[in-house]
Amino acid sequence: MNQYFATVARGLEALAAQELEQLGARAVTPGFCGVAFEGDRPLLYRINLWARLPFRILVKLKEFPCRDSEELYRGIQSLDWSNYLTPDFTLAVNATGKSDRLNHTHFTALQVKNAIVDWQQTQHGDRSNVDAQTPDVQIGVHIDRDRCTVSLDSSGSSLHRRGYRPAVGAAPLKESLAAALIQLSGWQPEQAFYDPLCGSGTLPLEASLKALNIAPGLFRDRFGFETWPDFDPILWDALLREAKDSQLDRFSASIGGSDRNGEVIEQAISNARSCGVGDRVWFAEMDLAEVSAPAASGILLCNPPYGERLGQDSDLGAFYKLLGNVLKQRFKGWTAFVLSGNKELSQFIGLKSSQRTQVYNGALPCQLMKYELY
Structure with a gap:
């Protein structure tokens, strides 16, 4: 079982937890602006396709002590990044949260990026380029009370952007x-x-x-997980066919x-x-x-x-x-x-x-x- 975290709008955590349970999530635990849960790869794909309330579905990679920038760098380098990111794929890092010594998210993101590309240079003699707008792999780090949680963003762009709404009026609802x-x-x-x-x-x-x-994800061009090294296109095609066949x-x-x-x-x-x-x-x-x-x-x-x-x-x-x-x-x-x-x-x-x-x-x-x- 993998550990996942769905980010949601403040106040909707309990409602999103109900939706995730209905879609098959296990060990569902509402938190602040999000819901933690467990599941397998089919569940990850299915929730991205079907969930109507979350913004992003994050895959937790690791949590480690992180009191300063040096511990952050070492903790990031302790991961085997070849499982998630090859040098021919672009990356972006999104940092949230802060601690006494890591209180600037831009610096935190830069330190994480440096640790990853340095690891790649050592292992492969090559490194990923940064693409802040449409990266192949979006990496998230969250700093909270001297601990760092590293995640992959499986959704790509926010799930609230269904893709069916190119035309919007003033102050539209998400x-x-x-x-x-x-x-x-x-x-x-x-x-x-x-x-x-x-x-x-x-x-x-x-x-x-x-x-x-109708699954809300059917209108999107792509999801973040589609550019991961372990992407399963056969499984994804089967889930798409199942969703289309179930429409009324x-x-x-x-x-x-x-x-x-x-x-x-x-x-x-x-x-x-x-x-x-x-x-x-x-x-x-x-x-x-x-x-x-x-x-x-x-x-x-x-x-x-x-x-x-x-x-x-x-x-x-x-x-x-x-x-x-x-x-x-x-x-x-x-x-x-x-x-x-x-x-x-x-x-x-x-x-x-x-x-x-x-x-x-x-x-x-x-x-x-x-x-x-x-």
């Missing part, structure tokens, strides 16, 4: 956060799903992928979104085509005042502006009051979830929430408010 909000709402594909403030469509599209059992053809209930901005609706439609659901999910240009329920019941989930998205001169208080009135008057029988990063604005909704869950949109603390609409 796909991973959208998936987490859907999970927190308890929405099931048998229920209607609607976002009346959908922007470029991230929430309805993530709901669509879940409804059709149609929704059980309506999924859609609307927005008053016609340009972002065009972006949403383009993104829907990119992920193969353009003929199933619906998007409409519609002002919030014109919105009505598309079904007798369902889940409404939205991320209204809570700062600069409508401009400094806009009366956001009136906008939130309108949202509350629309929910109360036109969505009886529905359950609504509103993500808000502004407590004062959320009071203008004028409805009593039955539940509030704290989540983070980037570094901004937000509340996901639940409203039962009778």
Whole structure:
């Protein structure tokens, strides 16, 4: 069994742990901004392909005492890097954390890079080049209380970048956060799903992928593990075929979104085509005042502006009051979830929430408010 660590947004650790267990992870342990777990190589590939909440899946190589730069250098050189990196592959090092004597991540990363390429020169008479943007092998080091953990990043670019969304509007939700909000709402594909403030469509599209059992990783060009020396292309092809064969053809209930901005609706439609659901999910240009329920019941989930998205001169208080009135008057029988990063604005909704869950949109603390609409 290998030791892995999934990095996730703050506050979503327990939710991500549930997802990893459902995908077959063992010894799952939530931590701060991440979840440790164990598994084999098929699990590593499967989680990169299927997990909707994590940013990156790291493979732990070694942990060692690291009180200063010399111990860091020696600890890195104690690894047999030919197992992970040959001189014809490019590398990059990402350093996080700090200690009293290693308190600058750029220096830490440089020291790790030097230790690796010096080891390669000694062993092979050649060394890897550095590629900070698209390396073949991304190495992570984390310094915490005089200990260093060395990992390989199996994901490459962050998993939240699904690859289906080249067109985005202003202040878009990360796909991973959208998936987490859907999970927190308890929405099931048998229920209607609607976002009346959908922007470029991230929430309805993530709901669509879940409804059709489409693996979010299918839209990516590549994963980090595909350039590792031990990459198993036969196993990977089998997992890709399995994922494609398990997709469903149609929704059980309506999924859609609307927005008053016609340009972002065009972006949403383009993104829907990119992920193969353009003929199933619906998007409409519609002002919030014109919105009505598309079904007798369902889940409404939205991320209204809570700062600069409508401009400094806009009366956001009136906008939130309108949202509350629309929910109360036109969505009886529905359950609504509103993500808000502004407590004062959320009071203008004028409805009593039955539940509030704290989540983070980037570094901004937000509340996901639940409203039962009778």
